[in-house]
Each structure stands twice: as structure tokens, then as C-alpha cells.
Amino acid sequence: MAILKVVDVDKCIGCMSCMQACARFRYQSFSLYRAALQVKTRGGISSGFQINTCLGCTEPACAEACPTEALIPRKGGGVVFRQNLCIGCGECEKACPVDAIRMDPEWHIPIVCVQCGICTQYCPHEVIQMVEEVVPHVDK
Amino acid sequence: MWINDVRVLHIDLTNKKVKLEHRPDLKEWIGGTGAASKLFEELKGHEIPPGDEASPIIFATGPLNGVLPLMTKVVAIYRSPYTGDWGESHAGGRLGMVMAYAGIDLLVITGKAERPVYLVIGPHSVEFKDARHLWGLDVFTTGRLIRLHDKSASGRRSILRIGPAAERGVKFAGVNVDTFRHFGRLGLGTLMGMKNLKAIVVVGDDSTHFGVNPEYTKFYKEIYDLVVGSDLLHKYHDLGTPQNVLPLNNIKSLPTKNMQKSQFEYAENISGEYFADNLLVRKIACSGCQVGCIHVGLLREQFGPEHEYKYTQVSYDHELIFALGSMLETRTAEEVLKLIDQVERLGLDAISSGVALAWTTEALQRGIISEKDTGIKLQWGDTERYLEALQMLAYRVNDFWHLLGEGTMAAAREYGGEDFAAVLGQEMAGYATGPVFYVSQAMGVRHSHLDTAGYSFDQKATEYTPEAALEYIVSEDRRRVVLTSLVSCLFARGLYTWDRIKKGLSLIGYEKQAKHVEEIGDEIRRLRWKLKVAMGFDLDNVKIPKRYFETETFRGKPDPEFTNKLIKMYASHIKEIIK
Ligand code: SF4
Ligand code: SF4
Numbered sequence A: 001m002a003i004l005k006v007v008d009v010d011k012c013i014g015c016m017s018c019m020q021a022c023a024r025f026r027y028q029s030f031s032l033y034r035a036a037l038q039v040k041t042r043g044g045i046s047s048g049f050q051i052n053t054c055l056g057c058t059e060p061a062c063a064e065a066c067p068t069e070a071l072i073p074r075k076g077g078g079v080v081f082r083q084n085l086c087i088g089c090g091e092c093e094k095a096c097p098v099d100a101i102r103m104d105p106e107w108h109i110p111i112v113c114v115q116c117g118i119c120t121q122y123c124p125h126e127v128i129q130m131v132e133e134v135v136p137h138v139d140k
Numbered sequence B: 001m002w003i004n005d006v007r008v009l010h011i012d013l014t015n016k017k018v019k020l021e022h023r024p025d026l027k028e029w030i031g032g033t034g035a036a037s038k039l040f041e042e043l044k045g046h047e048i049p050p051g052d053e054a055s056p057i058i059f060a061t062g063p064l065n066g067v068l069p070l071m072t073k074v075v076a077i078y079r080s081p082y083t084g085d086w087g088e089s090h091a092g093g094r095l096g097m098v099m100a101y102a103g104i105d106l107l108v109i110t111g112k113a114e115r116p117v118y119l120v121i122g123p124h125s126v127e128f129k130d131a132r133h134l135w136g137l138d139v140f141t142t143g144r145l146i147r148l149h150d151k152s153a154s155g156r157r158s159i160l161r162i163g164p165a166a167e168r169g170v171k172f173a174g175v176n177v178d179t180f181r182h183f184g185r186l187g188l189g190t191l192m193g194m195k196n197l198k199a200i201v202v203v204g205d206d207s208t209h210f211g212v213n214p215e216y217t218k219f220y221k222e223i224y225d226l227v228v229g230s231d232l233l234h235k236y237h238d239l240g241t242p243q244n245v246l247p248l249n250n251i252k253s254l255p256t257k258n259m260q261k262s263q264f265e266y267a268e269n270i271s272g273e274y275f276a277d278n279l280l281v282r283k284i285a286c287s288g289c290q291v292g293c294i295h296v297g298l299l300r301e302q303f304g305p306e307h308e309y310k311y312t313q314v315s316y317d318h319e320l321i322f323a324l325g326s327m328l329e330t331r332t333a334e335e336v337l338k339l340i341d342q343v344e345r346l347g348l349d350a351i352s353s354g355v356a357l358a359w360t361t362e363a364l365q366r367g368i369i370s371e372k373d374t375g376i377k378l379q380w381g382d383t384e385r386y387l388e389a390l391q392m393l394a395y396r397v398n399d400f401w402h403l404l405g406e407g408t409m410a411a412a413r414e415y416g417g418e419d420f421a422a423v424l425g426q427e428m429a430g431y432a433t434g435p436v437f438y439v440s441q442a443m444g445v446r447h448s449h450l451d452t453a454g455y456s457f458d459q460k461a462t463e464y465t466p467e468a469a470l471e472y473i474v475s476e477d478r479r480r481v482v483l484t485s486l487v488s489c490l491f492a493r494g495l496y497t498w499d500r501i502k503k504g505l506s507l508i509g510y511e512k513q514a515k516h517v518e519e520i521g522d523e524i525r526r527l528r529w530k531l532k533v534a535m536g537f538d539l540d541n542v543k544i545p546k547r548y549f550e551t552e553t554f555r556g557k558p559d560p561e562f563t564n565k566l567i568k569m570y571a572s573h574i575k576e577i578i579k
């Protein structure tokens, strides 16, 4: 199954459209903080952007850390999130090596990517794409 | 916010007091320009003399900020220290989005800090921080130091700051927003300087929730598809606003050499095409806009005898290219970038500065002023000298430069040369299209080319009469005042038709406003004009300098009769609506 990849971060214009899409579709929210991927400047706008997102690990540390199996490995990489099992302990957030999970302070659930691909449909520059084969991730 | 509540954060710099007010009633005025104008009136901003420390600055987002594409701007309303009347500037960048996530719909700043300060404003905090170490520093260094050292300001943030020009009270000093955007023109930076306020950092990382419904999601998609898939916004993304340079030049409408001419022999060199092919390194967008109109050029400079180079990223736009390019007969795009970079560092308004230097150059050549006054010899196209002159202007090094910092017309009144001051309410914008543009800027509520876009009428009208021109100006003003209340980017004016504005408003629970949006727009117009006139704008004393009648435009040499008739008609229209 395809995995969300940052294909070419240097093409990013920082519009946040992807984050808005994730928030809108996954969480019915306008808030950029309810987006599983985060677009940030590398340090001031003139330094360009970076996009922090789930890498779609095949042996996800977050799922291993989850005591209730609310997060379980997804076939093809990344995780499946089962909200009804989540107790809001935040272990996944601590376990993720790339800080791609944040606990929602109000809802007490992890804001975590489920590889749905919606965000990629709202990127005007194909910076992020759903990629079929597992290619080595190059962080720029 | 806007949707559930309207939160107004008041910050009093004199007493270091903060107050949060809930004002859902302001929704009657939509938001942005409308709500801020209403608040300005309530605070009696028009009765407080310009430059008085109590004079309020109001920043406002609107109900559609962050909700729909291109709803990205923040409006600032204040009493202009430059004109003494209506001050209104708009800026993009991240500020709008960040304010929304800081839970601030309107931000009101009053008073004057005892010593230089900067503010760090978050969803649950306001900090007054010592800025003595930042005072005197240029715009970029200030931003860098805040980013580097202020831990409380990390996270998703927007940084507004002023430069040396504002600290010294140059009347057209601007505010830099997130490096590449500005609150420009009417001296918002000057007012911040008067308040000892060096910077404002807004940090927004609250996750306030709004319910989103499927109909909204569908409408968003419809707009998104138009943004990325249609021709509506293509030009802003492709070459950006500098795509105007060559077409304007071709139709004798590119202000050149202090408006002595409307065509520039070297226009090709400073065209949007040249910039894009040779200097463009990237495009950036305001948060919430997929267009990416911010064009960033690469300025590569040699600083040592061997191969010592440094590079700087400079954002460029049509207005900057005309003011620092053709107006000064700057012959290369690289030199234009140098001048823009200088203006940015000093925190000057680019248009006003370029026009002011153009007037100075002509005044020197005519012997109205001498090198004794200026301390420097200026010549058309002499970029090195202009770079120095910009410093002199920002630092107000002597009487002449001090006075020029009060505005080109202020200097012309003192020394003579009013006839060739390219001033229409304030220094002109980059369109020598004809008399309708001249009148529309001279009489625009914020003397901006974006008030009513008279340049477009000049270029497109088939029935070219004062009557038709007034009708056009009024209809543009009516819609634009609503767009800037939402707060939309004005490049989206083709996208957000009345129908789409109404649909957008109804989707977020503004059904009533959607139904009466035209009437509300008219009320906002009425209020703005009333306040502008109350602050001293004299409708019976609007002057178009002689130079404008001597230089060819797309419409030939403007006919004084046509021009005066339009001024009179426009003035009576305004008197009528504010009666
Ligand atoms: S959330 Fe983190 S640990 Fe879990 S799959 Fe994604 S990258 Fe790997
Ligand atoms: S793939 Fe889905 S869940 Fe993951 S970041 Fe994109 S929209 Fe959010």
C-alpha cells in the first residue's frame, strides 16, 4: 500500500494547504494543530521549509509502545489508529523517533497520520505524494 | 474564532495592562476592515491627534481567514502619522493564520512604552520584553535575533518589526511581516516607533476546534480547484505582479524618471520576464493560499577582490520595480534588487522612498535644491548613490533629509517643485495609465492603487467618461471593502464574486451578513469616509500636480477638464454618502 512521502520539499511554497486538508477531513477541524503533518520553516522563511510527517515505518515504534493496541502496524507501513481503544496515555508520542505524533491537548488522542493521502490531493506542487514502493527517505 | 465569539485583545503599552474583551456584536461589521473601523471609531481614534501616544493601532483578521483559500490578510487600522487621516494597511504572510490560532480576532495597541519593548503574544499570554538591545538594528537583524534568542516565541509564529527609519520618525516607515510581507505606505511603522514598540511576535499554537460540515468541504474543493486549475490566478503565480512592467511600458503607462516619461528604454531589463528567467529562486505563499505569488530573487554580490560572494534573497513586486527601477532609471534588475534590499533593511516604504528620491534627483538637476542641501549628488541610474541616499533618508541625517522623511510634498512645499512631485495623496503607485487612476489614488480612502484600481478602467473602459469612471470606482470600492473585511487577498477579487462571498459567509453561520452583505459594505464605506473626512481630509482640495498633465499616458495627456470633473463628482458622491 502507498505511503505518504515528502517527494521534493524544495518545491514547497509553505501554503499550509496540506495541513488544512488533513485537519478538515480527518478531524473536521480548521485547526492546523490537528494535522498529522507539519510544515515549518527551517529557521526563518528565507531558509525554506521542512515537512515533518510520519515516515510509514514498517516496524513502527509507536505501535510497539502503545499499551492498548490502539495503534497497530499497517500493512505496507505506518499505523492504523483505533480510537475506541485509545486511553490517551501519550506513549506513542514519546516513542516516535521523528516527533510525528502529538497528543491533542483537548481530545487526549494522538494526532497521527493514517496514510489516507488526502493531504496530497491539496498540494499545488506535488511536494507530498502517496508513493507505492518503499523508497529511501531523504530528509533535506 | 469569529465564528463562535469575537475576541479583542487590548494591550496598553503605557501601563503594561492587557484586557480581553468579547465582542460578538462586531460580527455585524463582518470583520477585518469593517470591524476594525468600527472599533477605531469607538476608541475615538479620529479624535486623538496623529502621533499622540494614545493613538490606537488595530489589527484585525476576518471570519473567513483560514477557512477558505486566499483568505490570508490582516488589516491594520490607525491614524496615519503621514497624512494625518485614515491609515489602513494590509499584510499577508503567516500573521492571519497565527492570530487565528492564538485566538485573537482583533488586537488593539494603545499607549507608549517607557523604553523600547517588543511584545510576545500567545494564546494564553502576553509578555512585554525589553527591546533596548534591538533598538537601532535593521529589520533583518531584529528578526534574526528574536528567532534565535527568544524561546518564548518559538512555535508557529509571525514576527512584525520595524527598522531604523521608523525609530527616527520617517513618516512613511513600514512594518515588516515575516521577512517578505509588509504593512506599508501610510506610516504604521512610524506609529510603532512613536510607541517605542520595536516588534510584535504572535505565537499561535492553540488547537481551537470548529465543526466542519460536508457542504463546507465541498465548497472549499470548488474554490481550491479554481485556484490551482483555472486561469484566474495564473499570472500572480507565474511571473507575479512584475508581469505588468512590459505591458505597461508598451502602452505608455510605466512611470519613469520622476514621471517625466511613461516609457523606459530599459524596461526589458527590469521586466517580470527578466527577473523570472535570471534571478527568481523560489516562490512562497501566505499561509492558507495555494498561489504562491511571493517571488524571491537572488541577489549575488561580490564583496572581496577574489571570488568572494554573498547572496541574499529579496522579494520583488511590480510596485517596487517601478519605484526603485524605472522611476530612478535603474537599468538592471540586479540593481533594483540591491535597492529593494536596502529599503527592506531600513524599514522604509519602497514606493514612497523611490518616488521621493526621483523628486530629489529632478530638484537637484533643476537647481531647486543643491548638493549642499542633500550632501550627495544624485543622478538617474546611479544606484550606488541611491543606496547611500536611502540611508540618509532613513537616518534623517540633515535638514533636507529630515524634511523629505515627512513626505515628498512636504519637501516640495518648502523648497519648491510641487509641480513635479509625483504625489497623489501620497507618493504614486506604478501606473501612469491615465486620469482615472490619478484621481482614484488621490481620492482613494487609503491612497492606494488597490482602493479602486482606476488603472484598470483606464486600460479597459470602452465608454471613457467621468460618469462611467465614477460608476466603476464606486462599484470596485463597494466590493473591495467587503473583501478586506473577510479578510481576502485582493488578488482573489476575480475568484470571490458576490455569490461566492455570500456562500462562504453562510457556511460559517453568517447567514444574516451574507444576505445583507452589500448593505453592510456600504455602511463600512460610509464609516471610513466619515472618519477620514473628520480627521481632516479635504474633499474640496484634491490636487493633481501639473506633471501629470504634461506626460503621455495610455489615454494621452490627461484632459484637465475631464480630470477636474471626475474629482468634483467623486467628492460630491462621498459627501452624499457621509451626509
Ligand atoms: S508515527 Fe512515528 S513511529 Fe509511528 S509509524 Fe509514523 S514515524 Fe514511525
Ligand atoms: S495522509 Fe492523511 S492522515 Fe496522513 S497527513 Fe495526509 S491527510 Fe493527514
Ligand code: SF4
Residues within 6 Å of the ligand: A011, A012, A013, A014, A015, A016, A017, A018, A019, A039, A051, A122, A123, A124, A125, A126, A127, A128
Ligand atoms: S500543500 Fe504542498 S506546497 Fe503547500 S505547504 Fe503542503 S507540502 Fe508545501
